[in-house]
Amino acid sequence: MTEQSASSHPRAERRAEKAARRSAPAGHDSHTSYIEVEIEPGDPLLVYLRSAPGPIEIDALPAYSPAVARMREQGVKIVVPLVTSSELVGVLTLGSRLSERPYSRNDHRLLHSLARYAAPALRLGQLMRSQEDQARERERIEQELHIAQLIQQQFLPAQLPELGGWHVAAFYRPARTVGGDFYDLIELEDGRVMVVTGDVTDKGVPAALVMASTHAFLRSTAKAVTSPGEVLRRVNDLLMPQIPTGMFVTCLVLVIDTSTGNTRYANAGHNLPYLRRDGIVVQLQARGMPLGLMPDSTYDEHETVIELGDLLLLYSDGITEQHDTAGEMFGFGRTSDLLVDASSGDDLVDRAVSALARFSAGVEQEDDITLVTLHRGRSRGEVVAFEFASASGSEREAIKRVRALLGDALPMERLDALCTAVSETVMNAIEHGNRGDAALEVRVVVRRTAEEVSVEIADYGRGVQQPNETPDIELKLAGLQTPRGWGLFLIEQLVDRLVERVEGERHFVRLVMRTDDSPTASRTAKKGKQ
């Protein structure tokens, strides 16, 4: 506790000052001195002062208090507790009066009155200082989180490779505290693909730095060896000397021959992936010590074939260990159930994100969530990407490209519906996402498989858009709503599925249409929602 020092009564002080000037040595402030006494939290003096009615002579205070002893040593004669709202917020200590006379009753009254005003003012000052300290600390934490996020996102693949006949989808959402999740797809020289997912224990900058090292080791090792078990063994050896104590990395490595589906994999303590084949969901079994825990760890390799139509899910514990408001975890059962009805990897990601949002409504996301899906399509998938400047008219160009690419994939009316939704989404991207800045491009990715087509539109918007109000023509005709505001409504009504997400500085809207759909059934369902 900080101690306050003060002079005695002003008139007495002035008189004393005259006398002191005559006798004080040069350079010494004759009538005040700084009293410094630390009061330990367990000191009985604190309890005593909290209930004291006003200023107290030092002799009336408990002699067994260490603080009282130190006060005596420094010549304290009177102690004034500063109490507000039953809380002791400070102590005013005074030495002898310069007149050498004892403190009078008037002095006591004055000090008592002073304490009544000073205590709340002091408390206010303490609160303000405390809030300033907290704000500085929050700012420091936010900066650290931002740095961690930047490090982490730098090592996530900006674009996923296009694998003939395979569709890869990935989702990453950092927790507020930023964990150490990562994933990567590395195209090997022999034409196979190495798929990696991992999770560093701990959070913030330390986890992000370990993640960056692990990522670099994985990339460099993959150039030398392509056996997943050997990759993990070497990365473990590289990590061991430098990983901070108590930290480790779980990591799963798969090496896939995309032409045959032949897959070799090894696991360093990561969640076991789920594979759906012919409606049955199984876990690919593989176990091993996490990286960075034990020197000379070795990793068994396993082999499977991912067949046409199979769907694979790699995931971090951010999904399985997310709690709901009742404290229950999302768990492995709910995670594996997601695969049962998913029509594609993208659909699986969408289902996972929606299911988790419903499950954990009202609860903060506890850890990073990473999902990587690989879907070996029954027919060869196709992907075309293109970009437009943020300029009026680009939406019509986008329609032309989409119509040309998907003209034979959908019936005319459904293709028209998709095109209108594309046009509206591109306009939103230009006007709202990129705020009309012609230097910012709008990126469009068109994907088609036998099962569905999708058009993904990316801009530099800051967040997921929320509709202001559902447009109602009667309100519009009555002048109670603006005639505008139809864009998002039309998009939602015209496509089978709309998925919106933000990754880094990009905002994505994906419009999905099933190829084997009956337009009537779809539209009846949508009308029912209005």
Next chain:
Amino acid sequence: MSLHSDLRHRADTLAIVLTGRIDRDAAQTLDAAYSAARAMGADELELDFTAVDYINSTGIALIVGVLARARAERVRLQATGLTAHYQHIFEITRLSDFIEIVQPSTPAEH
């Protein structure tokens, strides 16, 4: 100019024949066409979309604006020549509750 308009008399109805696209650039044309038709004393108007190849959400808002004017002036509106897709959009926006959709003798194509 994204949109052109002509006025044509068809039997007892005056038709505003629209050509091009109905987007934000169409506001002036659409407004002028409606005003011209009203100046001719029409209290029943047909909007002919046969030669319209693009309507976006701003275009829908413009059509809502024309409809609001027409209702205030007790003018009955009809729409013709809409493709199946734009008919669907008229339905989901409920424009079709206020503008009667009339099919032309030959269906419109994009």
